[in-house]
Amino acid sequence: MGQVLQILLTAFFIGFIFFGQKLQMRMFLMEIDRGLKRLDFIRIQARDLTLKTVKEQGKPTADITPQINTLMEQFIIAPVDMDPSGIVRKFDHLLDVHDVKFKDDVRAIAPGASEPTLNNLGNLVEASWALNTIYRIVRHFYLLGRRTSSFFIILQLQALMPMVMQEAEAYMGAARAFAEGQPIGDGIGALVASRLMKDKVQRKVEKDVIVAETTMEDRRVIALKAEGPGGNVGKPGDAIRSIIEENQGKVSMVVMIDAALKFEGENSGDISEGIGAAIGGIGTERFKIEEEATKQRIPVYAVIVKESILEAITPMKKEILDAGEKVIERIKRLIIERTKPGDTVIVAGIGNTIGIGQ
Structure with missing residues (x-):
């Protein structure tokens, strides 16, 4: 009996050596x-939601399915970076062209x-485009790994899934929020700026950026955010540069508020x-x-609200919303500590x- 068991174990061990990796793969x-x-189910769901929402809100007069399919396959070719001089300007131009064309296509x-x-x-x-792209990339490596029987391609893909x-x-979740026009977690910075500029005289600067002046602790505060309530991020880099140039050496500090990806174990908000x-x-911004x-020797400070990637692009949670007032208190403290009346x-x-007005 013991000899039979030993033979079976030996056979199993030898078989595992030859076939274990294939079984695991x-x-x-x-x-x-x-x-x-x-x-595939998620991307089709997002595509159907896109079609339904565009038909309801955009009132197209013809079938838009071919145009949606075309938009799902759009791409941007990055500029040559062998000579890095001027690469930011090239990227900025590409993004501007993409934004204009994309908006015209949606219109x-x-x-x-x-x-x-x-x-x-x-x-x-x-x-929807992002989901379609994720699906295509995963499918590509899945089929490639299966066709070539590459254990390492399959192993890496399985680990990343x-x-x-x-x-x-x-x-x-982001697609649902965009379809309904709900504020998302990433909008916490815009929400704080919106509270600062409430009931103040507002003006538009640069591309899709709104600016308003207020006072805080005897300091002149120029608050800015992307123009809402439509889904928009604007070009805050151009806006900040424009405001600094307008004030010619009078800006003492820049404070930026944004959502940031939290580490596992940290609390949202x-x-x-x-x-x-x-x-x-x-x-580029x-x-x-x-x-x-750097040119004007102006210190730039950041106040961030911690969120997961899921919370950043899905409807804003209460703990993130509640963080808005705390951020304003942090800004006040920074202003008192780092500037003069x-x-x-x-x-x-x-x-x-998105979902956040001025």
Whole structure:
């Protein structure tokens, strides 16, 4: 009996050496396949929501399915960076061209939409585009790994799938928020700026950015945010540079408020202070702010509200909303500590201003 058991164990061990990796890869492929089917369901759900919302709010006169399919496949080719000189200007130009074309494309399928609604629909299309792109990338590596029987491609994809699915679910939540015009977690900076500029005289500067002046602790405060309530982020870099140039050496400090990705274990809505330009994106707007602040020797401070990626692009939670007043208190403290009465301070509320007016 003992000899038989030993033979079986030896056979199992030898079989595992030869076939263990293949068995493991088959299990990984099954797991990825389930995730891929879920991704396909989510992207179709987002696409259907986009079609439904555009038809309801945009009042198109013809079938918009072909145009939506075209928008789902759009892309941007990054400029050559072999010579990095002027790369930011090139990126900025590309983004401007993309924004204009994309907005025109959305306007073409939603001729009956108002400007704020048009911005919301644009955000909705972008969320659907992101889900479609995630699905295509995952499918590509899944099929490539299966066709080539590459254990390492499959292993890496399987390890990344939980985070990919989390991001996909977040984009689906964002699509629902954009369809309904609800404020999202990323808009906390815009919300704070909106509270500062409430009932003040407002003016538009640069692209889709609203500015208003107020006072805080005997300091002149210039608050700015993207123009709402449509889904919009504006160009705060251009706006801050323009305001600094307008005031010719009178700006003593720039304070930027934005949402920031929290670490696991941290509480949503917690606030942190730091130094530097708190703004996401590809980096062109941050470059403009840093360049102008450095040229004028203006300190830039950041106040961030911690959120998960899911909370940042889905409807704003109460704990994030409640953080707004705490952020204003932090701004007041910074102003008292770092400036003198009579100084001019720029307070920039960064983030998507969907559902948040002026």
